[in-house]
Amino acid sequence: MKINEELCIGCKQCVPYCPVGCIATKGGKVYINHDECVDCGVCKRANVCPKDAIYMPAECYEYPRAIRMQFSDPGIQHPNLRAWGRGTEEAKTNDVTAKFKRGEYGLLLEFGRPGTGTRLSEIEKVTLAMRGMGIPIIKDNPLYGLLEPDISGKFKPEYVNEKVLSAILELVITEDKLEETLNKLFPIFKSLNTVVSVGLVSRFDDNAELPVVKKLKKLGIEVRPNAKINVGLGRPLID
Ligand code: SF4
Ligand code: SF4
Structure with a gap:
């Protein structure tokens, strides 16, 4: 502007x-x-x-600058990437999409909000670390298309210094990797020149409980459980 x-x-x-x-x-x-x-x-x-x-x-x-408005203005679409907006809505409709399976957690890392924005170079510090641990980055996400096609976690050089209002990195981890992953992430967050909100997607167990809440408390992390029920979308995963 x-x-x-x-x-x-x-x-x-x-x-x-x-x-x-x-x-x-x-x-x-x-x-x-x-x-x-x-x-x-x-x-x-x-x-x-x-x-x-x-x-x-x-x-x-014009690219690469054009990605700024695509991530920062909710009325603008990403024409060349795989999704709208800053992340994907499937994380909130896991009861329908089953993006995160039993035995897995979804990790949603929101960079830049409120009031600071973020350079992709800050997000790259996390993508490099996560790929270094062999953790997959979800493909149906607008950030994914800006990464190098190899699995290094590096952004393409033309995008790495671009700045956006916020962006959500979506990862899948197995339950046994939770502590190791958080131990890796938190020191990196402290070094970033932006803010990060951490969302963890977990399925209820057969007793309608969320064991992950206790696990996180044991790690000294206070959580604020937040559930969403998609009335009307049916229960295609009932089986
Ligand atoms: S960041 Fe947004 S509000 Fe600020 S000058 Fe640019 S377009 Fe305007
Ligand atoms: S609103 Fe901002 S851009 Fe418009 S005249 Fe006033 S200072 Fe200039």
């Missing part, structure tokens, strides 16, 4: 709307730090500019 300097009157009405704080003022002028901007479109959609000076220049639609 950019500001047309000839139209802008420096009223600063747009400044508080930027979720990553990249609209700045200098010498009485208001400008957008183009390298920090994630092209989310919030400043324009807020419709507060009295001069209609905020615009999306053509270069923001």
Whole structure:
């Protein structure tokens, strides 16, 4: 996103709307730090500019930059990748898709939200570590298509410095790898120049219990269980 300097009157009405704080003022002028901007479109959609000076220049639609708006603006689709938005909704409908089987956990790592955004280079520190442990990255996810086709966990060089508002990395781990995986991840999180929210997807056992909650508590991790029931989608996995 950019500001047309000839139209802008420096009223600063747009400044508080930027979720990553990249609209700045200098010498009485208001400008957008183009390298920090994630092209989310919030400043324009807020419709507060009295001069209609905020615009999306053509270069923001060109790759590799184009992925910024695809991850950051919920109204924009990824035309070349495998899914919409920042992650996939299947994680929330596991009762229908069975993406995560018995004996497995889904690990959903959300980078960049709230209010900081993230470079893909920060996410790469995690993808490299996870691939180094042999942990698969889910393919039906918009991040997957930005990775090198080998299984190294490296992003393609043209994308690695791109910045997005947030992105969700989806992994599958076997139950026995939980402690080892978290022990690997937490020190990496501390070194990142962004924030990470960790979601763990677990199926109920035959006694309608979630043993993973106790396991996590033993590891000193406080959890906030959050369930979703998809009424109306049927129970195709009942067998
Ligand atoms: S497009 Fe989004 S990130 Fe860029 S200046 Fe506007 S609000 Fe900030
Ligand atoms: S709202 Fe419009 S006129 Fe006011 S500072 Fe922002 S871009 Fe300039």
